[in-house]
Amino acid sequence: MTEPSLAGFLELTGAKFSCFDLSVQLKKLPKSTLADLDAGKPYSTPHLNFAWLVILLWNPENKDQNSFWFLKLPLDEQGQLSPGVHSDLVNRLYRSVQTQDEKERQRLLTDHPYQFSPNEEKKAALHAQASKLLASKSSQFYAPALEFYTDANSPLQWQALGLQGISDLLVRLDSAQEQALIKQIPHLDSEPFIALMNQMEHTTPSTQLVEAVLSRSSIYTQTSEMIAAIRGVSQAKANKMVRPLIDQGLKFFANQLELLLAIITRYPHWMTDVQFSVPVLDQLAQSTDQDGFQKIIHHLAILPGLQGIVMSLLGAPNITPALANALSIIIQQHRVQKSHVH
Numbered sequence: 001m002t003e004p005s006l007a008g009f010l011e012l013t014g015a016k017f018s019c020f021d022l023s024v025q026l027k028k029l030p031k032s033t034l035a036d037l038d039a040g041k042p043y044s045t046p047h048l049n050f051a052w053l054v055i056l057l058w059n060p061e062n063k064d065q066n067s068f069w070f071l072k073l074p075l076d077e078q079g080q081l082s083p084g085v086h087s088d089l090v091n092r093l094y095r096s097v098q099t100q101d102e103k104e105r106q107r108l109l110t111d112h113p114y115q116f117s118p119n120e121e122k123k124a125a126l127h128a129q130a131s132k133l134l135a136s137k138s139s140q141f142y143a144p145a146l147e148f149y150t151d152a153n154s155p156l157q158w159q160a161l162g163l164q165g166i167s168d169l170l171v172r173l174d175s176a177q178e179q180a181l182i183k184q185i186p187h188l189d190s191e192p193f194i195a196l197m198n199q200m201e202h203t204t205p206s207t208q209l210v211e212a213v214l215s216r217s218s219i220y221t222q223t224s225e226m227i228a229a230i231r232g233v234s235q236a237k238a239n240k241m242v243r244p245l246i247d248q249g250l251k252f253f254a255n256q257l258e259l260l261l262a263i264i265t266r267y268p269h270w271m272t273d274v275q276f277s278v279p280v281l282d283q284l285a286q287s288t289d290q291d292g293f294q295k296i297i298h299h300l301a302i303l304p305g306l307q308g309i310v311m312s313l314l315g316a317p318n319i320t321p322a323l324a325n326a327l328s329i330i331i332q333q334h335r336v337q338k339s340h341v342h
Helices: 006-013 032-038 083-098 102-110 120-133 142-150 163-172 175-187 190-200 207-219 223-232 239-253 257-266 268-272 274-287 290-301 309-314 321-341
Strands: 016-022 026-029 050-059 062-074
Touching: 006 032, 006 050, 006 083, 016 120, 026 120, 032 050, 050 120, 062 083, 062 120, 083 102, 120 163, 120 190, 142 163, 142 175, 142 190, 163 175, 163 190, 175 207, 190 207, 190 223, 207 223, 207 239, 223 239, 223 257, 239 257, 239 274, 257 268, 257 274, 257 290, 268 274, 268 309, 274 290, 274 309, 274 321, 290 309, 290 321, 309 321
Parallel strands: none
Antiparallel strands: 016 026, 016 050, 050 062
16 A cells, blocks of 8 residues: 555455445445545535545454444535545544554544434435345344335334334345335325335335336325425436326426425436426526525536536526526626636
8 A cells, every 4th residue: 555545544454345325315335436536536426515425344254343434525616525635534544543542543533524424214224224235133123114014914003113124124125025015005104105215215126116106196195295206216227217206296396395306316317408407497496595596506516417507507498587597696606706716
């Protein structure tokens, strides 16, 4: 190892590791993520100008010895980790290895300005995937969740279920359990359905599961159910199937900010289609203030494939006055900032 680095530090510890993104939703990242950050490459899934990176480490000789690092790393306009932040983080990590004081080592690894704490839903999803990855036992909440969501005759009440159990269920489904869940989805009450969707969005549901979720579309009388469904199947490989439900949502509930944010943050790759993105972002410009609108546009602008989104939107034949005005303000502010720098 010629010079200190994030990837090199983990090699030095001898630990096995896996990387996850925990920004909008839980996503498994390639092991090359740390080496890419060391090399100054853009982070693959930035959110609000940060990399929300989770590293799961475990002892290859004893998988019960494992831990999580939660790193919220500031990124520049190109989605890259600044050299200063990279140096500071690497320095802290190497100092933790060199110290003989166990308390000081723990402090260096956990007490730093890049630490973040995810919400309970994301924690549950992360622990479910980690326990499966490490071939550990499921939580005590798994069996009740499995019974409730797959057995039509279960006497269990959904309020008695643990969030962790729903996450465990979704990552451990075998084919028979999935078929039983599919049969139950049309009959779930609103609250247990939304709870299921809130955890499903951190997984990659099968095409059959997506179809079962979409089959409820005719009874989505509440925007909360519709939004949950749109989020829940967003990581499916067949997520193009969701488009009719999204179109239905935009037709009847376009002024709902939560719906707009669910679409923009879970389906950002659709924003390259100006026929789709212009009406969505026009509604966003009318549903939030300029500061909120600007944050979302900046978020989109550093995603892979969307770096030129502002100019693409401004050149769109279907652009609206409200959207054009909101984008023009962003450009003017950017020019002012650049002039102050120079």
